[in-house]
Amino acid sequence: MWDDNEMFLFRSTVAYAMRRQLPGQQFSVPNIVVCNETARVSFWFVVMSPDMGSLIPKQQVEKAVRMSRGRINSAFMLTDHTLEFIGIAPTLASPYTPDTPPWLIVFGVVMGVVVAGIIFLVGSSVVQKKRKKKQKSTDNNAEVNEEHSAVNEGVYNMSFTDEERITRI
Amino acid sequence: MGKDVRPNWDNPMQFVLACVSYAVGLGNVWRFPYLCQSHGGGGFLIPYLIMLVLEGIPLFYLELAIGQKMSLGSIGAWTAISPYLGGVGLASVVTSLYLCLYYNIINAWSFWYLFHSFQSVLPWAECPVNANLTGPIEECERATPTQYFFYRETLDISSNIEVNGGVHMGQALCLLLAWIITYLFIVRGVKSTGKVVYFTATFPYLVLFIYLIRGVTLHGAINGVVYMFTPKMEQLANPTTWINAATQIFFSLGLGFGSLIAFASYNQYNNNFERQAIVVSLINSSTSIFASIVTFSIYGFKATVNYENCLESIRVKLLNAFSLSEDTISMETVLDWIEKLNTTYPEQFAELGLEAVPCDLNKELDTAVEGTGLAFIVYSEAIKNMPLPQFWSVLYFIMLLLLGMGSMLGNVTAIITPLRDFKIFSRMSNELFNGLVCLFCLLLGFGFTTPSGNYWFTMFNDYGATFSLLFIVLIEVITVSYIYGIKRFEKDIEDMLGHRPNWYWKIMWVVVSPVLLIALFIFYIVNYIQGGTPTYQAWDKDLGKAVVTEYPVFGQLFIALLLVSSVSCVPLTALYAYCKKKQRKQPNQRKRTISTVSA
Numbered sequence: 001m002w003d004d005n006e007m008f009l010f011r012s013t014v015a016y017a018m019r020r021q022l023p024g025q026q027f028s029v030p031n032i033v034v035c036n037e038t039a040r041v042s043f044w045f046v047v048m049s050p051d052m053g054s055l056i057p058k059q060q061v062e063k064a065v066r067m068s069r070g071r072i073n074s075a076f077m078l079t080d081h082t083l084e085f086i087g088i089a090p091t092l093a094s095p096y097t098p099d100t101p102p103w104l105i106v107f108g109v110v111m112g113v114v115v116a117g118i119i120f121l122v123g124s125s126v127v128q129k130k131r132k133k134k135q136k137s138t139d140n141n142a143e144v145n146e147e148h149s150a151v152n153e154g155v156y157n158m159s160f161t162d163e164e165r166i167t168r169i
Numbered sequence: 170m171g172k173d174v175r176p177n178w179d180n181p182m183q184f185v186l187a188c189v190s191y192a193v194g195l196g197n198v199w200r201f202p203y204l205c206q207s208h209g210g211g212g213f214l215i216p217y218l219i220m221l222v223l224e225g226i227p228l229f230y231l232e233l234a235i236g237q238k239m240s241l242g243s244i245g246a247w248t249a250i251s252p253y254l255g256g257v258g259l260a261s262v263v264t265s266l267y268l269c270l271y272y273n274i275i276n277a278w279s280f281w282y283l284f285h286s287f288q289s290v291l292p293w294a295e296c297p298v299n300a301n302l303t304g305p306i307e308e309c310e311r312a313t314p315t316q317y318f319f320y321r322e323t324l325d326i327s328s329n330i331e332v333n334g335g336v337h338m339g340q341a342l343c344l345l346l347a348w349i350i351t352y353l354f355i356v357r358g359v360k361s362t363g364k365v366v367y368f369t370a371t372f373p374y375l376v377l378f379i380y381l382i383r384g385v386t387l388h389g390a391i392n393g394v395v396y397m398f399t400p401k402m403e404q405l406a407n408p409t410t411w412i413n414a415a416t417q418i419f420f421s422l423g424l425g426f427g428s429l430i431a432f433a434s435y436n437q438y439n440n441n442f443e444r445q446a447i448v449v450s451l452i453n454s455s456t457s458i459f460a461s462i463v464t465f466s467i468y469g470f471k472a473t474v475n476y477e478n479c480l481e482s483i484r485v486k487l488l489n490a491f492s493l494s495e496d497t498i499s500m501e502t503v504l505d506w507i508e509k510l511n512t513t514y515p516e517q518f519a520e521l522g523l524e525a526v527p528c529d530l531n532k533e534l535d536t537a538v539e540g541t542g543l544a545f546i547v548y549s550e551a552i553k554n555m556p557l558p559q560f561w562s563v564l565y566f567i568m569l570l571l572l573g574m575g576s577m578l579g580n581v582t583a584i585i586t587p588l589r590d591f592k593i594f595s596r597m598s599n600e601l602f603n604g605l606v607c608l609f610c611l612l613l614g615f616g617f618t619t620p621s622g623n624y625w626f627t628m629f630n631d632y633g634a635t636f637s638l639l640f641i642v643l644i645e646v647i648t649v650s651y652i653y654g655i656k657r658f659e660k661d662i663e664d665m666l667g668h669r670p671n672w673y674w675k676i677m678w679v680v681v682s683p684v685l686l687i688a689l690f691i692f693y694i695v696n697y698i699q700g701g702t703p704t705y706q707a708w709d710k711d712l713g714k715a716v717v718t719e720y721p722v723f724g725q726l727f728i729a730l731l732l733v734s735s736v737s738c739v740p741l742t743a744l745y746a747y748c749k750k751k752q753r754k755q756p757n758q759r760k761r762t763i764s765t766v767s768a
Contacts, residue, residue: 038495092298103284103339110284111346118353123598125357129598 002041006076007034011045013072014065018047018056021064026050062088175240176359177435183363185445187432190370191579192453193276194572196421199543202461202468204413209404210397214458215413216405221454224685225418227677228642230446231649232424236433237442238661242587243427246434250653252750256742257644258587260637262429263735265583268426269610269635271626272580273351274617276573277343277547279566281323284343286562293318294553311713315550320708323545327620329718330628348611351577355585355607358599359435362578369575374456377463378566383561384466389476393469394462396534412692415685416635421453425638425645427498427563428579431586439665464543471551472533479528483507485715490521540630544569548660581606606691627705628720632728636693637735643686644739650679703728 011032018027025048039044047056065088073083080090097113178184205213237244244262248255250408285292293315296305302311320326325337350364354365384390404410475747477500484503488495491510498506507527511518552561585606588594594602617626649658655675663669697703703725706715720728 038492039497040488040492042489042492076760089303092304095298103281103290106284106287106344107280107342110280111349111582114346114349117350118356121353121356121361125598125600151654 007037009075010034013068013075014045014047017064017072018061019067020068022056066091101169172266172766175435177358177437178363181436181440181445183366184432184436184440185449186366186370187362187578188429188445190366190450190575191428191432192421192423193370193373193456194421194423194576195544195569196417197453197457198460198464198569198572199540201417201421201457202464203543204417205461206397206465206725208410208413209401210399210404212400212402213410213414217418217454218413220415220418220679221450222413223677224415224682225422225454226447227449227674227682228424228646229422229429230443230674231646231678232429233433233442233446234658234662234665235649236430237436237438238665239430240434240438242434242585242590243430243583244587245590246587247648251648252746253743254597254644254648254652254739255746256739257641257648258427258430259733259742260473260738261425261430262584262587263738264634264637264641265426265428267581267629267735269577269580269584270613271617271629271633272573273344273347273577273610273614274622274626275541276338276347276570276577277340277618278323278541279569279573280343280346281339282545282549283563283566283570286559287567288559291549291558291562292322293549294558308710308713311711313546313550315546315553316360316452316691316713318549319545322567322621323711325620326623326708328709329720330621330624330705330724334620336615337618337620337622340622341615344614344618345611347574347577348607348614350574351581352604352607354574354578355581355603356600358585358603365578366575369571369578370703373568373571373575375562376571377456377460378570379564380463380561381459381466383555384463384470384632387470387555389467389473390466392473393465393467393528393534395471397461397465412689415556415689418454419642419689420635420638421457422450423576424578425642426580426583426634427587428583431582434586439667441666442665443662443670454532466643467548467551468534471547471554472530472536474551475529475533476530480504483523483527486521487568488524491499555651581610624705624707628728629707630725630732632703633731636697636732639686639690639693640736640739643683643690646678646682647685650683655679718738755758 008029011029011034014031014032015027018031019025027047030052032045033048033050034043034045047061048054049056050106065085069080069085069088069090073079076083080092178187205211208216216321235246235250239249242258242259243247244255247258296309296314296317298304299306306317308321309645312320323340325334327333353361355362363498384396436442447535480500480503484498484500485497487503487506487510491514492584507523516613548565549562552558555561585603589602597605648761655678658678659669659675702719704717704719707718708714709716
C-alpha cells in the first residue's frame with residue numbers, strides 16, 4: 001500500500017543515492033521534491049542542492065540512481081522490473097559463468113559410464129572367445145569329444161517333438 | 170548346417186518388446202497429436218482406425234511372416250522370394266541408412282537438453298543478457314527464450330542452407346554419445362538388443378503416465394484436451410485427412426525399412442506372430458492416442474499461460490498509460506476495461522497500438538506445431554512454467570531419449586542383419602562389424618551438427634524415407650500377393666503357425682492394401698509436382714522467426730538423389746540378376762533350374 005510513509009522512504013533513499021554520488025554534500029529529504037503523483041503510483045521528482053539554491057542536473061541524478069539502484073530496489077523489496085525509473089536503463093547483473101559448463105559435467109559422467117560398459121562387454125566377449133579357443137584345442141586331443149560332436153551335428157527333427165507347435169506370446 | 174547358428178531372441182516376449190520399442194517412437198508423441206488437431210480432433214480417429222485395419226495390421230503381419238519364414242535379413246529374404254526382387258531388400262537397407270544418419274541427431278539434441286536441465290535456472294527459461302548488460306540479447310527479444318535456446322545455442326543455425334560453418338562441438342559430443350550408446354545396445358546383436366528392449370519399451374510408458382497425471386492437473390490443461398477432442402466432422406470430407414491417416418499408420422509402424430523383417434528373422438520358426446502382429450499394432454496406436462492426451466494437456470497449459478501473460482501485459486500497459494491505481498483493473502476485467510477506455514479516450518487508446526481483441530486463447534491453441542518444434546520448443550516452454558521444472562525436464566528428455574533409442578535399435582538392426590547374411594561380413598566378429606557400421610554413420614552424421622545441419626536434417630526427414638517407403642511396401646505387397654503367389658504364402662504361414670490366414674488377411678493383401686498404396690503413391694507424386702519448388706523453414710535471426718525459403722538448385726538435386734538412390738535399387742538389382750542369369754546360361758546351355766524357396 002502506497003502512502004506518505006512510503007514516499008518518505010523513497011525520498012530518503014534518493015537522498016542517500018545523491019550523497020554517495022556527490023560526497024561531501026549533505027543531501028536530505030527536503031531536497032527531494034516530488035510532484036504529479038498519480039493513483040498508479042507514478043510521479044516526477046527533482047533534486048535540489050543541499051542549500052536549496054539550484055537544481056542538480058539530470059545526468060548527475062541518473063548516475064546516482066544507477067549506482068545505488070540495488071539499494072533503492074531492496075528498500076522497497078522490488079526489482080528492476082517492478083520499480084521503473086523512466087529513462088534509466090537497469091544495469092543487469094552479469095551472468096554467473098562457471099569454469100566448466102554444468103552440462104559438460106553430466107555429459108562426462110554419462111560418457112564415462114557408457115564407455116566403461118562397452119569396454120566391459122567387448123572385453124568379456126574377447127576373453128570368452130580366447131577361452132573357447134583354448135578349450136577347443138585341448139578338447140581335440142580327447143576322445144570324448146567325438147561322441148559329443150556327433151550329437152551336435154545332428155539336425156533337430158521337428159516331427160518327433162512333443163512341444164507345442166505354436167509358441168505363446 | 171552352418172557353423173554359426175543364427176542367434177535367437179531368448180523368449181517371444183523380447184521380440185514383442187523389440188517391435189513395440191521400435192514402432193513406438195517420436196512420431197507417436199509429436200506427429201499424431203498434430204494430425205489429430207489439424208484434422209478435426211476426435212473425428213480423426215475414424216480414418217486413423219480404419220486405415221489401421223485396412224493397411225497397418227495386414228502389412229505388419231506380412232513383413233513379420235516373411236522375416237520369420239526366411240530367417241534372413243531383408244536382402245536375403247527378398248532374394249529368396251524372387252531373385253529379381255532382391256533390390257527391394259537393398260532399397261530398404263539404403264533407406265534405413267539414411268534414416269540412421271539423421272535420426273540419431275534428434276537423440277543428440279535430447280541429450281543436449283537433458284544435460285542442460287541440471288541447472289538452477291533452466292537455460293531456455295530466460296534470455297541471456299547482452300554484452301553491455303543493458304538488456305536481453307536482441308535475437309532473443311524478438312523471438313522467445315525457448316526458440317533462442319533451440320536455434321542459437323543448440324543448433325547455432327545459419328540463415329539458410331547455403332551458409333555453413335564449423336561443427337558445433339557440443340552437438341558433436343552429444344552425437345558421439347548417442348552413437349556410443351547405440352553401439353552398446355546392439356554390440357552383441359540380438360543377445361544385447363533383447364535385454365535392452367525390456368527397458369526401452371516399458372519405461373517410456375511410466376514417464377507418459379507420470380506426465381499424464383502432471384498434465385491433466387495443470388492449470389488450463391482442460392482447454393487443450395477439449396480443443397483437441399472436439400470432433401469437427403466436416404474434416405472427414407477432406408481427402409487430405411484420409412491420406413494423412415494412411416501415411417501416419419504406415420510410418421508409425423515402421424513398415425518397409427526392413428527392421429521388422431530383421432527382428433522376425435531371429436524368431437523361432439513356429440512363433441505365433443499373427444497374434445503378436447495384432448498386439449503390437451494396437452499397442453502402437455493406443456500409445457499415439459495416449460500420448461496425444463498428454464501433449465494436449467501440456468498444450469492447453471502453455472496456451473493458457475501465454476494467454477494470461479498476454480492479459481497481464483495489457484493490464485500493465487493500461488495502468489501505465491492511464492495512470493490508474495493498481496487494483497482498478499484485475500485479470501478478469503481487462504477486456505471490459507479495454508472497451509471502456511477505448512470509448513472514453515479514443516486517441517490516447519489508439520496510441521497504445523492494441524488490436525481489437527489482443528489476446529485470444531483459441532489463437533494460442535491454434536498454433537499447431539509438429540516435429541522437432543513441438544518437442545524442443547513448445548514442450549520446453551511448458552516445462553519451464555511448471556513447479557520444479559528441472560525434474561520435469563529431466564524426466565521428459567529421458568523419455569524422448571528412450572523412444573528415440575528404441576527406434577534406433579530397429580533402424581540399425583535393419584542395416585546390420587541383411588549385411589551379415591553376406592559371407593564377407595559374417596566372417597567378422599559381431600562387435601567389430603557393428604562398431605564399423607556405427608562409426609560410419611557417426612562420421613557422416615557430423616555433417617548435421619554444422620550451422621546449416623538442421624536444414625539438411627529437414628531435407629532428409631521430409632524426403633529421405635517417405636516416397637521410397639511407399640514404393641518399397643507397394644512392391645513388397647504386390648510381390649507376395651502376385652509374383653510369389655498368395656497360395657504359396659498361405660502354405661508357408663500354415664507351415665509356421667499351423668493354420669491358414671483367414672479371408673480377412675487375404676483380401677487385404679491381394680486387393681485392399683495394394684489399391685490403397687497405389688492411391689497414396691499417386692497422390693504423393695501429384696502433390697510433389699503440383700507443389701512447385703520444394704521449400705523449407707529458414708530461421709531469420711533479424712526477424713526472430715522462421716521464414717519459408719526455396720531450396721537452391723543443389724538442394725533440389727540432392728533431394729532427387731535421395732529419392733532415386735533408394736528407389737533405383739529395385740530395377741538395378743533386377744537387371745543385375747537378369748544379366749547374371751544370362752551369363753550362367755551361356756557356358757552350360759542347360760535348362761533353367763527352378764529354385765526351391767520353401768521347404
